[in-house]
Amino acid sequence: MKHKCRPLYLALCVAMASSSAFAVDFNGYVRAGTGIAGSGGGLQRGDEFHKNLLGRLGNEFDTYAEIGLGQELFNQDEHSMYLDTMFSMESDGNMEKENTSQSGSGEAEFGIKKAVLKIKGYIPDAPDATIWAGKRFYQRQDVHIIDTKFLNISGYGAGVEGLNAGPGTVSLAVVRGDDDIDDAVSSDDLNIYYLDARYSNLKPWDGAWAEVAMAYAVVNPTDDQDDVDSLDFDNGFMFTAQLSQSFSRGYNKTALQYGTKGLAQNMISQGGGWYDVWSGDVNSAKGYRLINTGDFKVTDNLLIDHVITYGYAQDHGDYVDDENLLSIVMRPTYSWSNYNKTILELGYFKDKKSWTSGSETKTGGEKITLAHAFTVGKEFLSRPELRFYVSYFKDEEGTYFKNGSKDNDIFYGAQFEAWW
Template sequence: MNKICLTAAAVSAALMSAATYAEVDFHGYMRAGVGISGENGENVSYEKNKVGRLGNENDVYGELGLGKEVYNEDGKSFYVDSMLAVATDGSNDWEGLGVNDDGSDNIALRQFNVVAKGFIANDADAALWAGKRYYQRHDIHISDFYYWDTSGAGAGIENLSAGPGKVSFAVIRDDSGEVNVNNLDLRYAGLNLWSDASLELGVNYGLVNATDDQEAMGDFNDGVLLTAELTQGGFLGGFNKTVLQFGTEGYGEQMAGLGAGHYFNASSNDGAQGYRLINWGVIAPSASWEIGHQLIYANTSFDSQEDHSILSAVIRPEYKWSDHVKTIFEAGYYDEDDSGVDKSGSKLTIAQAFTAGPSFWARPELRFYASYLSDFDNDNAFGTGNDTEYSIGAQVEAWW
């Protein structure tokens, strides 16, 4: 009888384990491929945040996430989420996920957090959270540029109903070297203006919390980042976003430096102030065409050095031959004055793509591409005497 009971218990546990496994959410992102270039042999990547990423990436990158709602009773729920990210150059069959030659890690813990709902009366969307997570990230996909991203380890409350919109507040660790910095992140989203238009406002305060010994070694300045994002839906069959940001000190440096609002430089003592204006979106002027674009202008000024300014423009038109086959074009240009150093360049790419659906955002997407790169100020950008480069290759991108 004991053997029968033990067997029944083992079978029951196995069935419960299988049911639990079936309910786990598996999500992530990946890109990988192969390419060759004319001057450098291997595939190359050149200023992709500024001239566009299509046919301009030379790595293998993936994010693997597992999440599960572990409790849901009496109107209360707890969700546990996790994610590891891996990165290699894709040059060999066996690539260990250890440490690169420069000391950087090939594998990283990106998310491990718990989100709790049902604890704010009459506010089903409001959530409490703590842990390490991607926090309400804002990015331009065609250039892989994150312009508002304060992800990290922290805690907060989000989507709390307040008037016509939702309030979120978080405290997130954002250490600068060995100096502790707390990023105080306050956002108000969902403020409806006119038809299909909404406004999101945000304030980030970089609060430096140095030790007495660190304070004795030098001054550390707090910083402020202000963000306003206007989203217009129903715009030529798609959407358009206009973003205005202003930052001081460590955040000011990031404006022309194309930072995301984290990795705050607490030791910046040069009175940095900066702003940037961003316009980006995706439109569908016809059933056969979709077009993504970005336009960025940013400037940072300092007390004792020259300004840093940058202009970037990228456009990605896609022509759909069918629901699963498209031809993609991408052109990008940037012009930058980095404290007296002139930088500028461009990229042209054409790609034939096979994709999981007709949408601009449909993935997986398998592409065969050819790119032409130009650097207008550095005669040796791609090797001695080479200011231009071409590459051909294949890449796949997926999210799920």
């Protein structure tokens, strides 16, 4: 029998075979499943219908895995160094095998998500502060049921976090987050550095916590790119303020964001920090976003999770006047026991873009998903979980389904999701 050891498996083999394997921290996330459409055909990555606006339950059909390996490499005299890595694999669901390949080929893609060294004890007056350098997810803020990171300044960089300052802690970072541009314009990505500052761990009153974040995007074109008129981008700014409150039957979080220049499009794209290099002239762009999310335990067995997003942006592209986005997703869950749940997820969104010509472009949709899950607890984020689902989708402004011939469809499937 022949065995083919792929890159991700090889990394695990090396880590677990090391002499200090028992000291390795092992964590990760995996989802996979299968589904069919009522109009015919199987479902795979790319068949999702506005997942980040209508909700992810019964609306994601890829295979995705993240495997994290971490280890403390040094600890002496209250000085420590910790290596944190993460490998990923994503696929559209090849029926026979998942080969390694370049992106877009339809086969599996392997990558390095994180490779960062974190050190503590090297600042005499701040022994608990962490200095870091490398590639990492940097203090991302997400809403799980729509799979959206509304604050996501991640990439290669360096910084310090956890500096005590008054009632909270300060974190400072410089993160490189280049963006792809049209090959016809330039063969190189546009280099962008983010200057990021956070003031977090604030507790304004009992049961509440708050955070303020500011990101300044510095555009750094090459000399050749600087000579291209269409690559004239100004530095952008994004501000985020969050306030969360826990109470006896759940919690609620409200986030308010403001973005300018190339960061304004995040307010209506469900992005978390990407700089817009695709829409043309964005140097006059500005926008804001309001997010409210949380869960409420109606009874010991009935829990309702929700997220409401309203976003607005203007002048965020050639010939664009402004754009409005409203997205609402509700997920009531009834737990029959610690091991069985019935889940209903309802999603609705509408988007209207106005052009300087006076015309409008509208998109909108609805989703209803009913699922039964075998799980490990009543809590909303209890995992692992195996689900069987049926989803109904309606395209309010077009004919997305069955190769562009129908405005609605029904999907059936099964999926598992796990993290550890």
